Amino acid sequence: MFAKVIVDIAHAAVDRAFTYRIPEGLEVLPGHHVLLPFGQGNHVKEGFVLSVSEKSGLGEDVSVKDVLSCLEPYTVLLQSQIALAEWMQEAYHCLLVDALRLMIPAQLRGSRIHEKRERIVYLADPAADFASRSHLQTEVVALLKKTGQPMSVRDIQAFVPGASAAITALLKKRVLSESSFTVFRRPEYGAQQVNIPELTPEQDQALTDVESLSSGQTALLYGVTGSGKTEVYLRCIEACLQRGQGAIVLVPEIALTPQTVGRFAARFGDRIAVLHSRLSAGERFDEWRRIRLGKASIVIGARSAVFAPVENLGLIIIDEEHESSYQSEITPRYHALDIARRRVKMSQGRLLLGSATPSLLSYYRALNGSYKLIELKHRVGGRPLPTVTIADMRAEFLNGNNGIFSSLLLSKLGECLRQGHQAMLFLNRRGYSTFVSCRACGYVLTCDNCDISMTYHKAQNAVRCHYCGARKPLPSVCPNCGKPFIKYFGIGTEQVEEQIQKWFPGTRTARMDADTVAHRDAYEQILSAFGRGDAQILIGTQMIAKGHDFPNVTLVGVIAADTTLNFPDYRSGERTFQLLTQVSGRAGRDRSPGQVVMQTYVPDHPVLQFARVQDYAGFYQYEIAQRKKCLYPPFSLFIRLLLSGENEDALIERGKEYAKVLEADIKTALGADGQGDLLLLLAAPAPIARIAGQNRYQILVKLLRTKRLPQALHAVYDFETSHREDGFLKIEINPQDMF
């Protein structure tokens, strides 16, 4: 027998199947993780078996080396995962081995992790009498007689401190025998027992709709916040289990809290496994093994859990499907949604996307029929949505209030604090970017070509468009109202905290932004402290909008809705609507009704008006018309090639040269009829032209979405592949940020 094996080395030169002979007596199957002699020096390397056949397919005279051994007794890759990786290799022009590595725990490679075994001991002859002068030995034997069953060494030591030497002695005398078994290191799930509710008629219909999807089909569950989407997920999974199938539930990393996992654990107990970045290496390995060995058939995890080794996969659920964290930012740059679509097609399962604010693309697909649209229009129990009031900051300014807070927000804050409730204040300031606006009339400087806010560059005292490169000097008076109050906009969370102290001295505040939470633990700590009531006001960026529920929060203030709205990105309207919906969902989760105050200089902006009344459909119609007008996605696709290097002149020269070649390649791929599909190809320094001593240069490509798009994409990927050795070229399809 022969095996086609891919060696676990990430290099294009060896990224193909090599043939090895399977020696007599060794059982090797596709998916096995093996050791092999490789190369001229026959260095021992690890590899993955792709397939097994009786013939080598090579000539008689070709000498073939032997597989040395299998590293694990089970196959570490399912056949379907091998097929998925091969598909990814094509679709993303990535190395096959890079795709395969996504399917296994990192520490499995290089045998950096092992299963944990626990020693147990038991009486060799339970009926025999035992006498010893050793006090400890006598106690150990007495304990085992009393319990009447084998005990782990650890447990014995809990009863008889210092028993270790006594146990060794007893084993030597053959009074005790020993054995061992595998233990799985498990994270704490925090299962909270809750009654299983009767489904509302809407939920019941949603469940029926999911059940009646044809195999391989995708549905979009669009349900307002608090409409009971999670309960629908739970029932769909239950139906799946009853058919003997498994399921994967993806949740944004930041929302993967004990609360979320607890709801699933309460319903499905040990049948769930959890995969996320905060597990220890041992826990991750063991959770993965419980899935692989069929002990757990429901997986809850972040983006990469879409690769979990679930056999007979009946259902994948992607909650909060609009979240940008489902896009991988490292090679291969996959989107979990695309992988999920592929997996359910292969396994004839179903895909369920859920959101209160679906991505424009998903809703577009749902309306044009490629996804089935399922709606939950009402909150469970008729709980009202919070009331949203818009505070007009222009009016505040003209009335002489040039502070951060509107009088409306101040009075509501005062009321909230007096009643002993809690408040959350959102400030969405995502570094690097500042727009220029007029505080008197709300006018925002936008690009004439691109309809996108221009970004202020301090050094040149000028504004620039990141999409087309256009520049303007900073005007001294507002082009709209002629007043001299036009300037760049920026408030930080510290400033908000200071102002709170000024207005409400002695108020306990907590602050959370990228600076205060360097890592995940700090994030959890601040949130749970706030949940316990340690602080009355939590101030933060949108990272506080997700995950936890705070029953005592009755007021949410959005300090500057305009920072998201005027973000220089064609998705700023979509992101603003999502953010406002999400933060509103934070207010009044419990009995007390919630209130939201949204501060803005553009109170009439359609996105804010739709967000105020939570009219997603209205927002969608408005936004999709904007996208169509400017040919933004989903009508087109952006691709960015990012180059970086130390020498600025060399970098610019190379960037320009690349742009020329790439343009020619794309045009050739598009053919004579398709020349118009290339809407834009712009070579310029990246918006952040220098990071950590490296200069950055980008080629931004915008392609019309036609049937010729795949050809053009192939040309781009081929260009990347042929320049991969340069080392500093990075390609991003539909980049989530363009900085």
Ligand code: ADP
């Ligand atoms: P969503 O995920 O859509 O925001 P959830 O699934 O979190 O909504 O549900 C909101 C709340 O309603 C939760 O506390 C949940 O336990 C409760 N709930 C969901 N479905 C029902 C039901 N059919 N009957 C009673 N309570 C329900």
Ligand code: ZN
């Ligand atoms: Zn522009």
